[in-house]
Amino acid sequence: MQNPxxxxxxxxxxxxxxxxxxxxxxxxxxxxxxxxxEPKFAVQLQPLGDxxxxxxxxxxxxxxxxxIVTGIASMTQLSKVGRVFGKAMVYFLFFxxxxxxxxxxxxxxxxxxxxxNVNVADLDQKEVHRYVEKTHDLTLVGFLMDVIPKSLIGAxxxxxxxxxxxxxxxxxxSLALVGDRGKPVLTFFESLTAPVFRxxxxxxxxxxxxxxxxxxxxxGKYGLASLVNLGMLVGSFYLTSLLFVLVILGIVxxxxxxxxxxxxxxxxxxxxxxxxxxxxxxxxxxLMEKMEKAGCEKTxxxxxxPTGYSFNLDGTNIYMTxxxxxxxxxxxxxxxxxxxxxxxxxxxxSSKGAAGVTGAGFITLAATLSVVPExxxxxxxLILGVDRFMSECRSLTNFxxxxxxxxxxxxxxxxLDHDALDLAxxxxxxxxxxLPVRVAGDAERA
Numbered sequence: 538m539q540n541p542x543x544x545x546x547x548x549x550x551x552x553x554x555x556x557x558x559x560x561x562x563x564x565x566x567x568x569x570x571x572x573x574x575e576p577k578f579a580v581q582l583q584p585l586g587d588x589x590x591x592x593x594x595x596x597x598x599x600x601x602x603x604x605i606v607t608g609i610a611s612m613t614q615l616s617k618v619g620r621v622f623g624k625a626m627v628y629f630l631f632f633x634x635x636x637x638x639x640x641x642x643x644x645x646x647x648x649x650x651x652x653x654n655v656n657v658a659d660l661d662q663k664e665v666h667r668y669v670e671k672t673h674d675l676t677l678v679g680f681l682m683d684v685i686p687k688s689l690i691g692a693x694x695x696x697x698x699x700x701x702x703x704x705x706x707x708x709x710x711s712l713a714l715v716g717d718r719g720k721p722v723l724t725f726f727e728s729l730t731a732p733v734f735r736x737x738x739x740x741x742x743x744x745x746x747x748x749x750x751x752x753x754x755x756x757g758k759y760g761l762a763s764l765v766n767l768g769m770l771v772g773s774f775y776l777t778s779l780l781f782v783l784v785i786l787g788i789v790x791x792x793x794x795x796x797x798x799x800x801x802x803x804x805x806x807x808x809x810x811x812x813x814x815x816x817x818x819x820x821x822x823x824l825m826e827k828m829e830k831a832g833c834e835k836t837x838x839x840x841x842x843p844t845g846y847s848f849n850l851d852g853t854n855i856y857m858t859x860x861x862x863x864x865x866x867x868x869x870x871x872x873x874x875x876x877x878x879x880x881x882x883x884x885x886x887s888s889k890g891a892a893g894v895t896g897a898g899f900i901t902l903a904a905t906l907s908v909v910p911e912x913x914x915x916x917x918x919l920i921l922g923v924d925r926f927m928s929e930c931r932s933l934t935n936f937x938x939x940x941x942x943x944x945x946x947x948x949x950x951x952x953l954d955h956d957a958l959d960l961a962x963x964x965x966x967x968x969x970x971x972l973p974v975r976v977a978g979d980a981e982r983a
């Protein structure tokens with residue numbers, strides 16, 4: 538990605554209160570306070586969070602489509618598309634499986650549900666059944682069939698990430714194959730990319746309001762006390778996810794020549810947004826843009842990030858095996874090693890079918906337990922109250938995992954500008970969004 542011509546000019550730093558991550562932090566704190574002290578009012582703020590997530594989802598499909606089409610159509614070697622996709626899938630399969638194993642090991646060592654002695658018959662199963670009913674959409678065949686949209690425009694209209702990815706790859710390849718006749722279309726799409734990403738910046742201005750509404754609703758509805766009741770499970774999950782990111786992904790990052798801590802710092806605004814909204818999709822457009830600024834080739838970003846949102850769910854996978862064993866331990870259900878391996882294999886498949894499903898982590902867990910009868914599905918009622926708190930951690934872990942995957946695959950493809958990555962992670966890149974009137978010596982813009 539080319540640096541803007543004015544990137545070397547001295548820039549007056551933004552006031553601290555104008556940084557997006559500061560505004561999101563303040564909004565989250567206000568949301569927590571409102572949820573705790575004014576729960577009835579806080580619950581009514583749910584539409585703020587929902588509206589912001591809808592705004593972002595509105596722009597996701599165009600961003601993915603334009604990024605992939607312009608990237609592929611500009612390629613001189615179309616074989617690179619299949620190569621990038623293949624490498625990405627190898628990475629996703631390995632680390633998704635590793636995340637499942639980590640959750641399984643931690644559950645066996647920590648035993649978060651041991652000693653609860655819960656009688657399944659005493660549990661309120663009404664809410665659980667509502668999620669179980671949705672699991673019929675999670676079959677592998679159904680998932681693969683759903684990748685193909687009903688129409689060419691339907692993928693963009695419905696906002697389905699995988700369908701948009703499928704159409705964009707086909708259209709990008711077709712545009713590249715027609716040669717010179719396709720150049721006017723490519724030029725149009727490249728020009729269209731600028732206002733679409735500008736729209737992303739505009740929508741991000743509403744992030745603090747969305748984070749406030751979502752956090753206020755969560756605390757107001759479920760209360761801080763619900764964390765205490767199942768603190769062992771929540772604590773184990775957060776600690777396991779943190780160790781997975783800092784240790785396992787940290788080693789991967791180090792082997793690829795960058796620091797996981799510096800990457801997290803670089804993505805702090807997006808991570809806070811994910812924390813506030815409990816949705817990693819809310820930061821998908823920003824992640825794609827920042828990965829390009831960090832030196833990852835446009836085509837790799839366009840293929841790896843959207844695909845990773847469906848196939849590289851590290852946080853969700855840790856949650857699934859950890860929560861499944863927690864339910865088994867809490868209900869005194871004995872699971873042999875064979876049962877646990879079966880659970881892991883089923884989870885490997887069911888997790889891939891959760892793409893684009895609201896409440897994906899909880900629904901996928903229901904689908905997994907439905908196939909493994911040894912663990913009572915009714916036991917999910919135990920974790921329903923705190924699932925919202927764990928969904929935040931799932932989303933954060935998934936988000937960081939996809940950022941790392943994008944850099945790793947870019948490096949494998951020799952499509953990574955190491956100088957740009959070092960500059961980005963050291964905080965020395967300049968966002969053109971912040972430059973209009975603050976660049977010294979630029980009389981025209983001032």
